[in-house]
Amino acid sequence: MLRLILSGCNGRMGRAVAAICAAQPDLEIVAGFDLLGTGDGSFPVYSSPAQFQGTADALIDFSSPAALPALLDFCTSRKVPAVLATTGYSPEQLEAIDRAAEKVPLFRSANMSLGVNVVMELVRRAAAALWESCDIEIVEKHHNKKVDAPSGTALMLADAAASSLPYQPDYVYDRHSVRKARDRKEIGISAVRGGGIVGEHDVIFAGDHEVIQISHSAMSREVFASGAVSAARFLATVQAPGLYSMTQLVQQTVSD
Numbered sequence: 001m002l003r004l005i006l007s008g009c010n011g012r013m014g015r016a017v018a019a020i021c022a023a024q025p026d027l028e029i030v031a032g033f034d035l036l037g038t039g040d041g042s043f044p045v046y047s048s049p050a051q052f053q054g055t056a057d058a059l060i061d062f063s064s065p066a067a068l069p070a071l072l073d074f075c076t077s078r079k080v081p082a083v084l085a086t087t088g089y090s091p092e093q094l095e096a097i098d099r100a101a102e103k104v105p106l107f108r109s110a111n112m113s114l115g116v117n118v119v120m121e122l123v124r125r126a127a128a129a130l131w132e133s134c135d136i137e138i139v140e141k142h143h144n145k146k147v148d149a150p151s152g153t154a155l156m157l158a159d160a161a162a163s164s165l166p167y168q169p170d171y172v173y174d175r176h177s178v179r180k181a182r183d184r185k186e187i188g189i190s191a192v193r194g195g196g197i198v199g200e201h202d203v204i205f206a207g208d209h210e211v212i213q214i215s216h217s218a219m220s221r222e223v224f225a226s227g228a229v230s231a232a233r234f235l236a237t238v239q240a241p242g243l244y245s246m247t248q249l250v251q252q253t254v255s256d
């Protein structure tokens with residue numbers, strides 16, 4: 001039995017993870033954390049991690065960057081490994097995650113789908129081959145309830161492209177405020193918000209005579225939820241503190 005804590009349990013992703021746990025007999029949600037401190041009654045819900053006195057094999061967090069300090073205190077002091085799937089962390093929060101990962105296993109990815117992690121590798125290769133002839137632009141589209149922009153995935157894809165470039169690119173988020181032609185060393189990142197779009201990412205390599213586009217569309221939240229559950233299973237097998245990502249999860253899956 002894998003005993004899980006679900007942080008952000010009342011949200012869209014929290015409910016998607018709870019649905020997966022309900023369908024898998026070896027998964028038990030022992031507690032939920034959410035601002036409200038109440039849920040649908042299928043497990044106890046606490047408005048702050050410190051209120052929970054029990055133990056768990058892993059925690060999955062899909063909540064808000066505001067939840068991070070209390071979560072890191074909880075996970076490091078109680079030695080509960082955590083899957084941090086929330087996006088929109090500040091640079092200081094990312095440093096706090098790095099420090100906490102010295103004490104307890106943590107897993108962080110802005111996108112828990114296997115497909116996006118394959119796309120990242122394709123983007124690295126395309127950028128290495130095309131940077132001299134093509135401009136790189138990223139367009140992401142999400143539902144009208146998403147609060148952070150650009151998406152964590154768009155930033156991850158930009159970093160993947162940047163890792164293959166022989167220069168440090170500038171990420172440009174807003175072309176509205178400056179009247180100026182595009183610089184070669186930019187990566188443009190644009191965000192669209194509307195309706196119920198689950199999550200779409202296009203990485204565009206635009207040359208003078210050809211355009212190459214690498215795209216990913218999530219068809220439902222289940223893809224992220226099941227990736228997070230796989231990450232929690234992975235963490236439960238990992239003993240050593242450290243910051244883990246989809247790269248290690250994919251490596252373990254391939255070698256099994």
Ligand SMILES: NC(=O)C1=CN([C@@H]2O[C@H](COP(=O)(O)OP(=O)(O)OC[C@H]3O[C@@H](n4cnc5c(N)ncnc54)[C@H](OP(=O)(O)O)[C@@H]3O)[C@@H](O)[C@H]2O)C=CC1
Nearest residue numbers: 008010011012013034035063064067085087110111112224
């Ligand atoms: N890594 C990945 O693959 C994915 C990541 N995400 C990310 O996950 C996060 C959640 O997304 P989503 O489920 O759509 O968002 P929702 O707003 O639907 O859910 C977030 C939940 O967390 C609660 N919450 C907010 N602040 C806190 C806090 N300080 N402590 C505890 N709970 C809190 C919210 O309560 P209330 O509603 O009362 O504010 C809400 O119930 C976002 O950052 C999103 O970008 C989403 C999908 C995939």
Ligand SMILES: O=C(O)C1=N[C@H](C(=O)O)C[C@H](O)C1
Nearest residue numbers: 087110111146151152153199
């Ligand atoms: O908020 C969402 O919904 C999503 N957020 C993640 C992100 O910011 O990249 C992942 C996914 O695209 C859905």
